[in-house]
Amino acid sequence: MNHEIVTLNDVSVSIGGTKILEKLSLKVFEKEFFGIVGPNGGGKTTLLRVILGLQKPTAGKVKVFGRDPAISRKRIGYVPQRLFFDRDFPITVSETVLMGRISSRGLFRGYGNEDKVMARHALETVGMAGLEKRQVGGLSGGELQRLLIARALVGQPELLLLDEPTASIDPEMKTSIYDLLDSLVKSMTIIMVTHDTGAISQHVSRVACLNCRLGMHEHGSITKEELSGMYHYPVDIVKHKGED
Numbered sequence: 001m002n003h004e005i006v007t008l009n010d011v012s013v014s015i016g017g018t019k020i021l022e023k024l025s026l027k028v029f030e031k032e033f034f035g036i037v038g039p040n041g042g043g044k045t046t047l048l049r050v051i052l053g054l055q056k057p058t059a060g061k062v063k064v065f066g067r068d069p070a071i072s073r074k075r076i077g078y079v080p081q082r083l084f085f086d087r088d089f090p091i092t093v094s095e096t097v098l099m100g101r102i103s104s105r106g107l108f109r110g111y112g113n114e115d116k117v118m119a120r121h122a123l124e125t126v127g128m129a130g131l132e133k134r135q136v137g138g139l140s141g142g143e144l145q146r147l148l149i150a151r152a153l154v155g156q157p158e159l160l161l162l163d164e165p166t167a168s169i170d171p172e173m174k175t176s177i178y179d180l181l182d183s184l185v186k187s188m189t190i191i192m193v194t195h196d197t198g199a200i201s202q203h204v205s206r207v208a209c210l211n212c213r214l215g216m217h218e219h220g221s222i223t224k225e226e227l228s229g230m231y232h233y234p235v236d237i238v239k240h241k242g243e244d
């Protein structure tokens with residue numbers, strides 16, 4: 001697991017004169033399940049956008065798969081925050097998943113058989129086989145989240161970025177999403193942003209706290225006090241993966 005997938009060196013981002021990220025240095029390794037927590041507005045989504053090559057750093061260097069992030073974007077699957085997804089748009093489950101093939105097929109080429117097979121496979125992976133014809137607007141929150149994961153998986157990513165995949169989801173569905181991610185990380189690297197500080201430490205190998213600056217926590221070393229200090233209110237933490 002020593003192969004570097006994401007490398008940030010002293011990365012800063014300012015937008016409109018406001019410092020959003022300050023001198024972040026970070027390495028994420030192959031097949032690692034890496035968690036990022038932090039308060040609202042701490043820069044977590046911005047960090048994902050930097051890794052995707054959608055946000056250029058004001059200073060510092062970013063490499064993804066050893067190259068410029070924009071060049072590596074085809075190898076990345078992105079699950080955005082659900083609030084950026086328009087549930088009212090009239091589109092089926094299968095059409096939504098196929099949208100994840102656009103970066104490999106191009107915008108103006110129709111979907112081929114291979115795309116359809118991959119879409120079916122991605123839906124099976126997230127446990128949504130058989131729901132292909134359903135309208136997205138009629139899905140439950142948990143089903144929609146799984147659909148967004150399927151859409152990210154259909155491009156066969158080697159790196160999966162997820163922005164709050166368990167927000168507003170009931171505990172049972174949360175568990176099944178974490179189980180899914182635990183199985184996916186056997187074949188890809190995962191970086192997940194979450195406010196789910198109670199559960200995250202049972203699944204990730206390392207967690208970083210981000211509030212403009214980054215605080216790294218190796219196995220089990222994050223404490224309730226550190227998180228509470230960052231969030232400015234009491235935070236519960238359960239266990240880190242591998243801890244008794």
Ligand SMILES: Nc1ncnc2c1ncn2[C@@H]1O[C@H](COP(=O)(O)OP(=O)(O)OP(=O)(O)O)[C@@H](O)[C@H]1O
Nearest residue numbers: 015016020038039040041042043044045046047081
């Ligand atoms: N394009 C932009 N223009 C202006 N400000 C921005 C832009 N993008 C992000 N910001 C600001 O940068 C800060 C960090 O935003 P970001 O969305 O990265 O935080 P976050 O940690 O993901 O927050 P949340 O937990 O609420 O999703 C916020 O104050 C936000 O308003």
